[in-house]
Amino acid sequence: xxxxxxxxxxxxxxxxxxxxxxxxxxxxxxxxxxxxxxxxxxxxxxxxxxxxxxxxxxxxxxxxxxxxxxxxxxxxxxxxxxxxxxxxxxxxxxxxxxxxxxxxxxxx
Amino acid sequence: xxxxxxxxxxxxxxxxxxxxxxxxxxxxxxxxxxxxxxxxxxxxxxxxxxxxxxxxxxxxxxxxxxxxxxxxxxxxxxxxxxxxxxxxxxxxxxxxxxxxxxxxxxxxxxxxxxxxxxxxxxxxxxxxxxxxxxxxxxxxxxxxxxxxxxxxxxxxxxxxxxxxxxxxxxxxxxxxxxxxxxxxxxxxxxxxxxxxxxxxxxxxxxxxxxxxxxxxxxxxxxxxxxxxxxxxxxxxxxxxxxxxxxxxxxxxxxxxxxxxxxxxxxxxxxxxxxxxxxxxxxxxxxxxxxxxxxxxxxxxxxxxxxxxxxxxxxxxxxxxxxxxxxxxxxxxxxxxxxxxxxxxxxxxxxxxxxxxxxxxxxxxxxxxxxxxxxxxxxxxxxxxxxxxxxxxxxxx
Ligand code: SF4
Ligand code: SF4
Numbered sequence: 001x002x003x004x005x006x007x008x009x010x011x012x013x014x015x016x017x018x019x020x021x022x023x024x025x026x027x028x029x030x031x032x033x034x035x036x037x038x039x040x041x042x043x044x045x046x047x048x049x050x051x052x053x054x055x056x057x058x059x060x061x062x063x064x065x066x067x068x069x070x071x072x073x074x075x076x077x078x079x080x081x082x083x084x085x086x087x088x089x090x091x092x093x094x095x096x097x098x099x100x101x102x103x104x105x106x107x108x
Numbered sequence: 109x110x111x112x113x114x115x116x117x118x119x120x121x122x123x124x125x126x127x128x129x130x131x132x133x134x135x136x137x138x139x140x141x142x143x144x145x146x147x148x149x150x151x152x153x154x155x156x157x158x159x160x161x162x163x164x165x166x167x168x169x170x171x172x173x174x175x176x177x178x179x180x181x182x183x184x185x186x187x188x189x190x191x192x193x194x195x196x197x198x199x200x201x202x203x204x205x206x207x208x209x210x211x212x213x214x215x216x217x218x219x220x221x222x223x224x225x226x227x228x229x230x231x232x233x234x235x236x237x238x239x240x241x242x243x244x245x246x247x248x249x250x251x252x253x254x255x256x257x258x259x260x261x262x263x264x265x266x267x268x269x270x271x272x273x274x275x276x277x278x279x280x281x282x283x284x285x286x287x288x289x290x291x292x293x294x295x296x297x298x299x300x301x302x303x304x305x306x307x308x309x310x311x312x313x314x315x316x317x318x319x320x321x322x323x324x325x326x327x328x329x330x331x332x333x334x335x336x337x338x339x340x341x342x343x344x345x346x347x348x349x350x351x352x353x354x355x356x357x358x359x360x361x362x363x364x365x366x367x368x369x370x371x372x373x374x375x376x377x378x379x380x381x382x383x384x385x386x387x388x389x390x391x392x393x394x395x396x397x398x399x400x401x402x403x404x405x406x407x408x409x410x411x412x413x414x415x416x417x418x419x420x421x422x423x424x425x426x427x428x429x430x431x432x433x434x435x436x437x438x439x440x441x442x443x444x445x446x447x448x449x450x451x452x453x454x455x456x457x458x459x460x461x462x463x464x465x466x467x468x469x470x471x472x473x474x475x476x477x478x479x480x481x482x483x484x485x486x487x488x489x490x491x492x493x494x495x496x497x498x499x500x501x502x503x504x
Contacts, residue, residue: 012328012335017268018209019321019329020306024314 028076032059036079038096042071047093053083117287119280122250123189123215123273124149125287126257128159129295132213133184133302136164136175140194141227142277143217147189169194173201173212180210181317183307185261188212191277192219195233199240202270206241206333208318211264211271211304214242215257218378218429219277220469228470229277231378232430234406235439241333243271243340244407246377248363250275250285255357256404258290261299262347267340276379278470290355298354337408344405361410363402364417366392370399372485373418375444376427377403380466380473384427387478398482409443415451418444422489423460425481429467437463437497460488466500477501 016022047069054062054069061077063070084094117125123146127135135154137147154163162184164175169190180186190198195216205212220226221233234244245260247253253275260271275281290298306315321329341361352358363381366388367373376384381402391398401417403410418424428438436442441463452458464481467473477500484494 009324010328012331015325015328015332016306017332017336019207019318020209021316021319022306022313026316 031075032078033061033073033075036074036077036099038079038081039074039077039099039102040072040079040081040083041095041097041102042069043093043095046089046091048089050088052086052088053094056082056086058082113289113291115287115289116284117250117254117289118145118282118284119247119250119253119275120145120217120282121149122254122287122289123257123275124153125289126254126295127187127215128153129290129292130185130187130213130258130261130299131159131296132161132187134162134164134176134179134186135188136166136172136179136186137188137190138166138169138172138194140169140191142219142229142281143189143191143194143215145281146215146217150189169197170201173198173205176212177201177205177208177210180205180212181208181307182309183304185265185302186210186212187214189215189217191217192221192227192233195237196221199237202237202240202242204318205270207329209268209333209336211261211268211302213257213260213264214270214272215253216272216274217277217281218274224469226469227277229279229379230429230468230470231274232468234272234274235430235432238407238439241269241337242407243267243269243337243344243405245271245273245344245405246403247273247275247280248379248381248402249280250283250287251357252359252404253280254287254289255351255355255359258295258298259344259347259351259359262350263340263344265302265304266347267336267343269336269340274378279379288357294355298351341405341408341410344408359404361403361405361413362417363400363404365400365402367399367401367417369397370420371397371422372424372482372489373399373401373421374425374427374478374481374485375401375403375414375418375440377406377440378429380427380429380478383473383475384478387475387482390475391479391482396482396486398485403440406440406443409447411443411447411450414444415447418448418459419451419455419457421459423462423485423493424448425462425464425485425488427478427481428463428465431465431468438465441497460493461496462488462493463497464500465497471501473501 256273264271348359426441
């Protein structure tokens with residue numbers, strides 16, 4: 001889960017001028033994972049690695065390795081369930097579970 | 109002095125001529141009276157291959173300014189032209205252009221705002237967007253419109269603020285005058301090449317433009333904009349100085365006409381200042397110590413400088429070619445008074461300031477009207493001030 005670091009924000013003299021964000025790929029630093037109320041859980045045995053979920057995920061939160069799905073980036077997954085909805089496997093290779101329960105389990 | 113040609117041109121032609129010499133990367137515009145000709149003539153230059161500009165004809169002024177914002181963000185030197193309702197339709201995008209610190213240059217031909225619909229001159233369009241973060245430069249005649257356009261490019265790019273150069277609708281835009289134009293080479297070298305620091309088409313240095321900016325950062329960005337407006341004063345002066353040195357025509361934040369030893373003065377912008385000069389010459393020959401202050405830049409407002417130049421006067425009249433509908437007085441008078449208030453706090457010298465709202469919707473302002481104002485001022489200087497706000501030339 002994303003933790004918000006307490007950093008001193010830049011003052012007006014330090015900010016880049018004109019509502020610009022300098023540098024590419026900065027969206028990666030913006031953690032969307034703390035909005036989530038449900039999370040996808042990967043069912044490895046059912047997955048056919050068609051990568052449909054990867055293509056559809058609006059947050060690029062599906063992690064792949066060697067052309068195969070390996071799991072989710074929970075710092076950016078916002079739990080929209082699109083991956084689950086689009087998964088073509090009968091009975092789905094993704095399970096959506098309650099974030100609250102998943103967290104409680106993580107703590108144990 | 110550099111080579112120059114003397115020609116006869118209208119204000120719109122003068123502005124289009126400046127645009128031809130500037131040869132911007134992109135012009136996006138939607139025609140509107142009385143500014144139509146500026147981009148119409150320029151479109152001719154594009155069609156004839158006299159410029160390499162990408163001309164983007166759009167379906168509204170809102171789209172025109174949107175396209176300008178896109179092109180300027182991408183890194184292109186960008187210009188447009190509009191007037192009145194067109195400027196009003198651009199208003200939303202004007203704030204965005206300024207907030208993004210894009211050096212877009214606009215020819216704005218001043219015209220009254222509806223309703224009632226009216227195509228003639230007053231300054232209510234420019235005044236309506238006075239707080240949008242655009243530098244606003246007023247021109248007295250065709251020559252100034254031309255010179256201001258060339259300087260606007262340099263000012264915008266150095267200050268990183270959008271700039272609008274205004275002329276009085278029909279009075280300047282369609283009035284033909286003697287104009288000294290620079291050679292293309294001189295104009296080109298004065299304007300120089302545009303080298304933006306950050307732009308979207310720079311794949312070496314990636315940026316995001318216009319991100320969401322809530323309670324966390326919005327305030328800081330607006331503070332930056334306020335500061336940019338303050339520091340742009342020096343930029344305007346520096347560019348004017350270079351222009352004056354090279355081409356012999358000098359400009360400042362405002363012009364002082366016969367202010368040496370003046371006891372009373374009018375503050376007026378645009379073409380009216382020219383009429384006032386004629387009146388002053390007459391009054392001076394009769395021994396009346398009359399002067400004129402002609403603000404060239406309304407944004408940034410030259411507060412300290414203007415207050416200083418009005419210091420020794422007994423009474424001042426502000427000529428407002430628009431009404432702020434604030435149950436107080438016109439927008440220029442409000443600014444002048446605010447400037448004088450702070451100055452009088454330190455000097456202790458309070459003075460009478462009268463405001464004349466005049467010329468709305470193209471109502472003529474004649475030398476006798478201005479003489480009338482100076483007569484009022486003479487009375488006011490003796491402590492016999494008439495009403496503070498006068499609707500000059502309105503039928504009772
Ligand atoms: S739930 Fe939504 S955000 Fe999360 S991995 Fe699936 S598609 Fe991406
Ligand atoms: S859509 Fe389903 S089957 Fe296809 S890769 Fe994703 S989880 Fe696996």
